Amino acid sequence: MATDLVRKYRLLFAVPGFRLSAVAALTAKLQPGMYAVSLLALGSHHLDYGGATLVVAAASFGAMTTPLRGRLLDRYSYAAVLWPLLALHLGTLLLFVAAARAHAGLTALFCLSVLAAVSLPPIGTLTRVMWRKAVPGDLRTTALALDSVLADFGFMIGPVAAVALARSITPDAALLVCGLLVSVAVPLGLRGTGARAPKEAPAREHWAGPLRSAALRRVFSVAFCFFLGVNVMEVSLASYGRKGEVTLAGGALLSLIALASMAGGALLGGLPARAAQRLMHPTVPLGGNAVCLLLLAVASFVHPFLVPLACLPVGFCLGPCFASVYGTAADHAGKGEEAETQSWVAGAMMAGGALGAAVGGWSLAHGGLAGALLLASAAWAAGAVCGARVPRLSPAVEGPRVASEASAE
CATH class of the missing domain: 1.20.1250 (Growth Hormone; Chain: A;)
Structure with missing residues (x-):
């Protein structure tokens, strides 16, 4: 491996x-x-x-x-x-x-x-x-x-x-x-x-661009739900140990999740082709993240020592989530609409993140840490459901394949 x-x-x-x-x-x-x-x-x-x-x-x-x-x-x-x-x-x-x-x-x-x-x-x-x-x-x-x-x-x-x-x-x-x-x-x-590849700008089929595609609209919904959950989780964990105030312990937990996310993303890039293709469908990493966040909510009830351990699988799934959302959007992008499609994904994430920051504070005040984490888990579960309705594609490979050692999986 x-x-x-x-x-x-x-x-x-x-x-x-x-x-x-x-x-x-x-x-x-x-x-x-x-x-x-x-x-x-x-x-x-x-x-x-x-x-x-x-x-x-x-x-x-x-x-x-x-x-x-x-x-x-x-x-x-x-x-x-x-x-x-x-x-x-x-x-x-x-x-x-x-x-x-x-x-x-x-x-x-x-x-x-x-x-x-x-x-x-x-x-x-x-x-x-x-x-x-x-x-x-x-x-x-x-x-x-x-x-x-x-x-x-x-x-x-x-x-x-x-x-x-x-x-x-x-x-x-x-x-x-x-x-x-x-x-x-x-x-x-x-x-x-x-960057120096010849530009091909075919005539646009519709003024709405990527928004006319039902599959891409679902991908944008996945991106929205994903970052909604991310920001609810961040707002709630940032004040870990003292509700209503950012704490050093909360910052440490978020850093731990970020490190685990980097590890998860890096390992995704080295997986065999079939395993990577399965993980690149948004339903798999978002569904896994929803389950891991439920475990984190339970850990916050059981013992504080379990919380850092439960943060590791949450972070480990975050990196593949980013890659799967952007990759699925690219698979469904129309010719001449690739950059706009990626931009809509980023825009949907920003909108979901803005709502998540606001809702996260409210849920933390009224439901405590466990309630906020359950809300974040529900957002990721909703994203997984939206992702399940996105067709799986096997896009044609553009350009040459790498040497046989890279595709032997």
Whole structure:
């Protein structure tokens, strides 16, 4: 198993241009992990904390336009879309920093936060689309697994890095580093795997794009339910041991889940083809996660010592969940709608996460930790039910298969 795991990742990184693309993906994954905390750190330095949270909420509203940017990637060359977006994004960030230093009001910072989010280059979407087109079919699951590992890494390291920069240098240092990360990710992404492939933009069959597909609408529902459960779980565990207040123990539990998620995602990439294909259907990992979260709720009743142990299987299933949702969406995406489809998945996750953060606090206050975890489990179970209605596809392999040793499973 260990040999297969190493071999598959070695073959993946041997794909021409993949290493540059992977570095671009890593920097792109660090940025969202840092961004919200960076805005909060800078905003709270010049506004009250409530106003700063509104600035962060404004960025979430702007991020809802991700499908529009994905549609642009499908219709025009990558460079023609990313460079103007990068220029607008960096200019807006600089204006935001200048406005904050000038003690501008909440309205100005709110509008600039929205514009910065609207103009953020969708590097994460781009790398997933490029990897699917350029990576041999036998290694696509490995590429998606790597994507989920990088996402976990970014969301684990990003907030810590943002706080450290804001506290040790200046309140705006973390936000400027976010801009630097995007500036590095765009040129690396454009030089990476599949970025120079000829663009094919067939005429759109319908203005609604991916939304006209019943299968994709179900996938988007799965993504919504998945992240609804994730954020309910995060909000509830963050205050572990002291309801209503973030605790060190809660942070440790979330870090443990993130590490287990990275391990689960990495191992998914090394599984034999048939086993990986079964796990790539959303019903399997989401259903498994729902059961594991029920066990975690029971463990919180039985003994505190069992809670960290019960967190491990929960995290272990999270990485495959990310890969399965994005992979299933890619399987059902129409020609010329690949980037927009991936963007709708990300948008559905953001919407589910926003609702989960709100509902999680309410459920924790009224039902305690066990009640909140049961709600998160129910959300994942609902996602598994939606996923069961998504047809299983065996998509044709684009491009050459890797050498026989990679497909011998």
